[in-house]
Amino acid sequence: MNAKNPVVRSLVTALFWLAVVVILFYVVLPFYWMIKTSLTAPGSLSAEALLWFPKHITLQNYQLVFAGQPFGRNLLNSFVVSAGTVLISLLLSVLSAYALGKFRFKGKSVLMYVILAVSVFPQIAVLGGMYTTIKALGLYNNVFGLMFSYMIFTLPFTVWTLTSFVREIPTELEEAAYVDGATPLQTLFKVLLPVMTPALVTTGLLAFINAWNEFLFALTFTSNDSARTASVAIGNFSGASQYESPFGQIMAASVIVTIPLIILVLFFQRNIVSGLTAGAVKG
Numbered sequence: 001m002n003a004k005n006p007v008v009r010s011l012v013t014a015l016f017w018l019a020v021v022v023i024l025f026y027v028v029l030p031f032y033w034m035i036k037t038s039l040t041a042p043g044s045l046s047a048e049a050l051l052w053f054p055k056h057i058t059l060q061n062y063q064l065v066f067a068g069q070p071f072g073r074n075l076l077n078s079f080v081v082s083a084g085t086v087l088i089s090l091l092l093s094v095l096s097a098y099a100l101g102k103f104r105f106k107g108k109s110v111l112m113y114v115i116l117a118v119s120v121f122p123q124i125a126v127l128g129g130m131y132t133t134i135k136a137l138g139l140y141n142n143v144f145g146l147m148f149s150y151m152i153f154t155l156p157f158t159v160w161t162l163t164s165f166v167r168e169i170p171t172e173l174e175e176a177a178y179v180d181g182a183t184p185l186q187t188l189f190k191v192l193l194p195v196m197t198p199a200l201v202t203t204g205l206l207a208f209i210n211a212w213n214e215f216l217f218a219l220t221f222t223s224n225d226s227a228r229t230a231s232v233a234i235g236n237f238s239g240a241s242q243y244e245s246p247f248g249q250i251m252a253a254s255v256i257v258t259i260p261l262i263i264l265v266l267f268f269q270r271n272i273v274s275g276l277t278a279g280a281v282k283g
Contacts, residue, residue, distance in 0.1 A: 031258070034251045034254055034255055034258075035251075035255055036052070036053065036054060037247065037248060037251040038061050038062065038248060038251040038252035038254075038255050039054050039057045039058060039059070039061070040054040040058070040061075040248060041054075041056060041058045041060060041248075042060060042061060042064070042248045042249075060248075061248040061249050061251065061252035062252045062256070064248075064249050064252075065237075065249050065252050065253045065256065068237075068249070069225070069233065069236075069237070070225045071230065071233055071253060071256075073225055073226075074225060074228055074229060074230040074232075074233035075230050075256070075257070077143060077225075077227055077228060077229050077230070078212055078229040078230040078231070078257070079260075080143050081143050081146045081147055081150065081211060081218075081229060082150075082208050082211040082212045083208070084143070084144075084147045085146075085147045085150040085151060085154055085207065085208075085211045086154070086204045086207050086208045086211065088147065088151060089151055089154040089155050089158045089207055090158060090200060090203070090204050090207075092151075092155060092159075093155065093158035093159045093161075093162050093203070094162060094188070094193065094196070094200075095188075096159045096162075096163070097159060097162035097163040097165070097166045098166055098184075098188045098192065100112060100159070100163045100166075101162075101163045101164075101165075101166030101167045101169075102166060102167075102171075102174065112160075112163070115155075115156050115159055115160065116156060116160065118152065118155075118156050119153060119156035119157060119160075123153070123216050123217065124216065126152065127216065127217075127220060130149050130152065130217070130221075131220060131221065134148070134149060134221050139221075140221060140223070141221070141222050141223045141224065141226065141227045142227055143227050145221050145227075146217065146218060146221060146222070146227065146229070149217045149221060150210075150211045150214060150217065153210065154207040154210060154211060157203070157206070157207060157210075158203050158204075158207055161199065161202075161203045162196070162199060162200070162203060165196060165199040166192070166196070169192060169195055169196075173191055173192065173195070174187055174191070174192070176191075177190070177191045201268050202268075205264060205265070205268055208264070209261055212231075212257070212260075212261065213231060214229075214231065215231045215232060215235070218231060218232045219232045219235070230253070230256075230257045231257070233253070234250055234253045234254065234257070237249050237250050237253065
């Protein structure tokens, strides 16, 4: 078949856009259904379950989310834990990535594979050991305990990602800084760190999303709303009575916790694209 044939080109274009539509439908439909359900009156959920649009749009579910439980506190906990985890992880990862990416020392390859191996274990495999550690440190039902536990899956990811990026930074930048009398730390924070901004934003955002959505550790290491995150709070929603379904509130809360992530992605989209493509083309 000749690719330059107009019929072939039209067929390829049609198949391409068909694939785009199918993928968009698959990705967007669950989020649309979540929004639609959250705007449906609690008493009409069963009757309007199969409708594409609610008959009467209402914000009652959003009001019930904050009226029935301290969901605002849960959102604040999620933000504090996620932001704290990302800041600590990035600080440690920048130092580690600089050492692993620019210095030669014995056991570097072994250390890199050990870091990678930590990320291979599923959360449930380390849950018992982490629970014992958190209790022994007195961090149970504490946001700092969640930050400490979350770093077990954010640190390996951030270290590996930033190390790959640091390796691609031209050595001439470091050499010029050393000639001017800069120390290794000054070189890192004053010369290399500005160059690493796209990678830091991309890595930090992905780590933030992982921490924001985390459920198992947050469920295990908290006992009340003083440290409970939004993901766990949503799982604890219940109706005002045993006959009332909390499904509308769950959908409304899910929309609320998704909005900050969408805003972050839209705000940092240029940095994300730069970070994802950094190092892809060399020379």
